[in-house]
Amino acid sequence: MSGGTTTRVDARGGSLFAGSASVRALVYVALAALLFGFGAIAPTHLASEFVLRIGAGGLLLGMLALSVAFLMSQAGLVVLGAASVYGGVGYLFAIAMSKWDLSPTAALLFAFCTVIAYAAVLGALIVRTNPLAFMMLTLAAGEMISHSVMLEGLRDYTSGADGLVVTFKGAVFGMTAADFANATQFWPIAWSAAWILGFAAFAVRRSRFGAILRAIQENEERMRFSGFGTYLPRLAAFVFVNAIADVCGLLHVLNSGFVSPESLGLSVSTNALVAALVGGVANSTGPIAGGVLFAFAQDQFGAHGFTQLLTGLAVVVFIVLLPRGVIGGLIEGARRRSVLSSKRRRTA
Amino acid sequence: MLEIANLSVSYGRVRALDGVEIAIKGAGALHGIIGPNGAGKSTLLDVVTGRRSPSGGAVRYRGKDVTRKSVAWRRRHGMARSFQRTSIFQDLTVREQLTLIARHLGDDRLGDVIEVMNLGDCLDEKAGRIAYGVQRRVDVALALIGRPELLLMDEPGAGLSAEETLNLFLHLRDLVRDRGMAAVVVEHDVDAVFACCDVVTVLDLGRHLATGAPAEIRADARVIAAYLGSAA
Numbered sequence: 001m002s003g004g005t006t007t008r009v010d011a012r013g014g015s016l017f018a019g020s021a022s023v024r025a026l027v028y029v030a031l032a033a034l035l036f037g038f039g040a041i042a043p044t045h046l047a048s049e050f051v052l053r054i055g056a057g058g059l060l061l062g063m064l065a066l067s068v069a070f071l072m073s074q075a076g077l078v079v080l081g082a083a084s085v086y087g088g089v090g091y092l093f094a095i096a097m098s099k100w101d102l103s104p105t106a107a108l109l110f111a112f113c114t115v116i117a118y119a120a121v122l123g124a125l126i127v128r129t130n131p132l133a134f135m136m137l138t139l140a141a142g143e144m145i146s147h148s149v150m151l152e153g154l155r156d157y158t159s160g161a162d163g164l165v166v167t168f169k170g171a172v173f174g175m176t177a178a179d180f181a182n183a184t185q186f187w188p189i190a191w192s193a194a195w196i197l198g199f200a201a202f203a204v205r206r207s208r209f210g211a212i213l214r215a216i217q218e219n220e221e222r223m224r225f226s227g228f229g230t231y232l233p234r235l236a237a238f239v240f241v242n243a244i245a246d247v248c249g250l251l252h253v254l255n256s257g258f259v260s261p262e263s264l265g266l267s268v269s270t271n272a273l274v275a276a277l278v279g280g281v282a283n284s285t286g287p288i289a290g291g292v293l294f295a296f297a298q299d300q301f302g303a304h305g306f307t308q309l310l311t312g313l314a315v316v317v318f319i320v321l322l323p324r325g326v327i328g329g330l331i332e333g334a335r336r337r338s339v340l341s342s343k344r345r346r347t348a
Numbered sequence: 349m350l351e352i353a354n355l356s357v358s359y360g361r362v363r364a365l366d367g368v369e370i371a372i373k374g375a376g377a378l379h380g381i382i383g384p385n386g387a388g389k390s391t392l393l394d395v396v397t398g399r400r401s402p403s404g405g406a407v408r409y410r411g412k413d414v415t416r417k418s419v420a421w422r423r424r425h426g427m428a429r430s431f432q433r434t435s436i437f438q439d440l441t442v443r444e445q446l447t448l449i450a451r452h453l454g455d456d457r458l459g460d461v462i463e464v465m466n467l468g469d470c471l472d473e474k475a476g477r478i479a480y481g482v483q484r485r486v487d488v489a490l491a492l493i494g495r496p497e498l499l500l501m502d503e504p505g506a507g508l509s510a511e512e513t514l515n516l517f518l519h520l521r522d523l524v525r526d527r528g529m530a531a532v533v534v535e536h537d538v539d540a541v542f543a544c545c546d547v548v549t550v551l552d553l554g555r556h557l558a559t560g561a562p563a564e565i566r567a568d569a570r571v572i573a574a575y576l577g578s579a580a
């Protein structure tokens with residue numbers, strides 16, 4: 001890389017961003033708005049339906065990865081049961097409509113709230129344990145739920161291995177079941193949801209609550225000796241990430257019109273974890289980008305028939321070469337470069 | 349202020365504390381605790397602050413039995429401590445950790461703590477990056493936030509030179525007098541303790557050996573036999 005180029009780019013950047021911090025913030029907001037609008041509309045014109053489908057699936061996986069990544073980076077806890085929420089909310093939605101005759105919107109709310117209540121109860125029991133036990137307990141709870149849908153006694157509700165077709169009459173948030181299933185219409189929804197959830201996670205990270213979580217992660221004992229309760233913040237964080245997974249699962253079932261035991265399976269949970277690691281867990285962009293990357297890579301690998309092998313290889317490569325993930329690595333690289341060039345400017 | 353009544357703690361077969369009785373009276377007094385390694389000094393602070401529950405006896409604070417209260421409860425009610433092994437937030441800047449705790453405890457006079465502990469120069473550095481001696485001061489500063497009524501310090505001079513320790517103690521004595529709080533300080537450096545503390549307690553092998561003014565303790569035959577004689 002030539003030093004001249006860097007300096008010139010920097011000089012231009014310097015004059016552009018020379019104003020106060022608020023001007024810079026405005027520029028960032030404008031850029032983000034542009035990117036958001038472009039990303040919501042352009043692909044629906046440029047990409048094929050097939051690519052849109054994979055892309056939207058990637059965003060859904062990315063949002064699930066976001067929930068895993070948030071708890072990992074803010075509380076040092078790894079969730080291995082994300083799928084039980086992701087698939088579970090779909091089952092609840094379907095059952096509430098078909099068995100209890102709730103309207104689609106009411107069923108949606110019912111499913112969402114039930115999952116939140118479940119997360120609160122599970123969290124209350126397990127966030128006190130150590131990180132390893134916590135991980136195993138989320139795994140155990142997830143496996144229990146995924147096996148329970150196969151129970152003979154619940155077959156009336158869950159249809160066992162066959163899964164459930166989820167259709168509804170009328171509209172949810174102004175969209176019919178056919179609209180949700182349409183790749184061109186669903187893409188902007190998934191895109192917007194990814195941004196909203198990403199910003200929510202960003203805001204929580206930046207808040208006082210986020211600071212408390214990270215301080216607890218670093219030195220829980222000193223936090224208690226500073227007058228903080230350490231249990232409720234962790235529980236709140238657990239419920240928060242499950243709310244993300246909850247939204248994500250609802251979008252999934254609305255889009256696919258189908259739930260099956262597969263959506264509750266361990267591989268959904270591990271895919272989310274891998275996507276989080278591939279993208280990087282330290283910010284909101286990382287896991288979402290990781291999910292999209294993962295979805296397209298899986299599609300490519302699938303075409304060659306070695307999905308698992310190549311996925312495994314890619315994971316090893318990412319974790320060894322880019323331990324902060326793709327986005328984390330990019331940020332780190334940019335930071336190092338700006339430190340270098342500012343040093344150079346000072347010496348010049 | 350603080351009454352420690354017939355306190356016992358066992359680790360398996362080891363009796364770390366054995367029927368210890370101490371009363372910490374007034375405000376504005378610095379109470380030193382000395383004793384050989386393994387005497388149970390840290391264990392005593394652990395029980396008083398709620399880090400460990402005793403196998404027998406009680407801790408009374410401001411006339412109330414607090415033996416079963418949580419660590420956070422005690423801290424919010426004015427009982428603060430520092431640690432023998434520095435316990436701060438390495439990944440946060442000094443300012444971040446001080447303000448986080450100050451806001452929680454509703455302390456709007458953080459400037460005083462920063463000034464008293466002389467941390468003005470390193471506020472924006474990550475605590476893990478600053479010198480060890482300064483980290484020790486951050487540890488004490490975290491305990492001073494919120495104007496505690498009872499401050500317990502476990503070897504604040506650990507890792508500091510004799511001169512630095514004496515300075516720290518003089519400083520602490522002034523602080524305790526100015527603010528009218530009660531302070532208990534565990535320390536190996538007996539010279540600093542005798543120079544600055546108003547009352548001194550000696551522990552040995554988990555038992556209470558003697559409590560009194562520095563001059564009395566220095567002259568106590570049992571203390572000389574158990575501790576000072578061997579240390580000198």
Ligand SMILES: Nc1ncnc2c1ncn2[C@@H]1O[C@H](COP(=O)(O)OP(=O)(O)OP(=O)(O)O)[C@@H](O)[C@H]1O
Pocket residue numbers: 359362363364383384385386387388389390391392432
């Ligand atoms: N976690 C523990 N498990 C088992 N034994 C312990 C534990 N902590 C302390 N002890 C024992 O309890 C006794 C008192 O220890 P304590 O740390 O309270 O002594 P101390 O007076 O603070 O010593 P020092 O001057 O070395 O800090 C010692 O015999 C020690 O070995």
Ligand SMILES: [Mg+2]
Pocket residue numbers: 389390391432502
């Ligand atoms: Mg000790």
